[in-house]
Amino acid sequence: MIFQNNILKKVNELQKQLEQWEKTQFIKPRWKSGANVLIDVDGEMIWFPT
């Protein structure tokens, strides 16, 4: 249970930190992604915008 709570806490903490960074430091992309690519990562297919 303690481990579970620590994991949840860590996920929330990192999510918030990333969101905060985006809000305060980054601007909207100046142009759109030209393509999405599908990458095979150990059998799991993951999209990525290039």
Added chain:
Amino acid sequence: MCFVFKNKATIQFAFAVIMCTAFMHVQAIAQVKKPNVILIVADDLGYSDLASYGNKLIQTPNIDALGTDGFRFTEGYVTAPICGPSREAILTGRYQQRFGVEFMPYDHIDPRTMSNLRSNYTSLKKTTPGLKMLKPNFFVDRKDFKDGIPENEITIAELLKKNGYITGLVGKWNLGNGDGYHPSQSGYDYSYYFEGALTRYVDDPVDTTRYINQHLPWSFSEPVAWAPRYGSTEIREGDSVVKDTGYLTFSFASKAIDFIDRNKSSPFFLTLTFNAPHDPFQVPKEYFDRIHSVNDTLHRVYFGMIEALDDAVGAVIKKVKDAGLEDNTVIIFLSDNGGATYTRATTNAPLRGGKCTHFDGGLLVPFFIKYPGVLKANTIYNEPVSSLDIFSTIAAVTNTTLPDDRVYDGVNLIPYLTGKKDSLPHNVFYWRNGYSQAIRNGDWKLYIDKKSNLLYLFNVVNDLGEHHDLSKQYPEKSK
């Protein structure tokens, strides 16, 4: 020789002459001591692609020597797992998202290739199965966007030029196409380069007795990679398009050597951005033949390209030594992102994923700094550092003041590497390419894919390969 000073005025004059001469001498020494800087960037060179990073199938003594003569980093992060955005951060010292760059600039490629792709995309998938992995946005109106480094961003070349450096860019640019985005408009006095993300190593017609082409039909990049040199893939020297008839890795080394030779008396900053080993895969036959221990053609071509890259780096380092500049030249080497696993030529082992992913295989790269007399030789640095640090480090070693009107995200690494600072250069690293985002804070890394609603949590210190997604242990709670 003996001088007899007959009056006070003569003595004062002589004193002034001596002081003036001494001052000029000190100034001359100070000028001589201003270090040269060579920043070498490889293209898609993966974490497991060098002998010093554990590859037992390849010989890369020249690049590896930068580590035996200086520092090798085991956790050198870049700011994006794709070329253009990563390079924008390296050359500006700032997260590229600060100025709106998180996708690749739109390259101007051969119109026939582009037209063929647009018109025959569905049928082309039969001959290029890799296209099934690509969802291109053919209908983006490029005229609506300015796609390159913004005018108000300051490159390290611009900064050093103002500090008296002669600056040169040799290699792949990828910081924007066309007027407004040329290297000469970003602080480079000399340039020999191509604008885009890739180009052929050997132009048509390819002499197949000297070079081997390896096509990658399983890769989404295949049709564009073999487009003839046109627009963004043409080779340029300054403002002029030129015909390069050599093997591009060696042509770039040769132009870099010429630049060093021309400027050996001045402090210089050379940015040498090889396109190796990015596809298209083309290798000189003698380098293919050198890879004895590998049977399959794909890996022989890929490793041969890396050994050619290593020889090219070796030739540049030899020039620095032969010119007597070794003790006064800082050399930094890194890759722009992790190895492209979609080519099937590299794995980035022991890391997971590669280029076009926010797993560490896409973000941790081979990274070296050699600074004789300041940094100890043969040192491995295991704390995480960032490609953002290159800008601030170069500014510091060249005694160049950073502009105070903007935030710099990197730090000067020298005090950390010499032990003057015992804290970490960074605790937190951020990545964002649209819907794919990640953050590392200390031992922890979170990877979010907002398009597919994916979330991964890793302890990257205990789990270097990011195999154990801790969020999956409690899936309902982590959403």
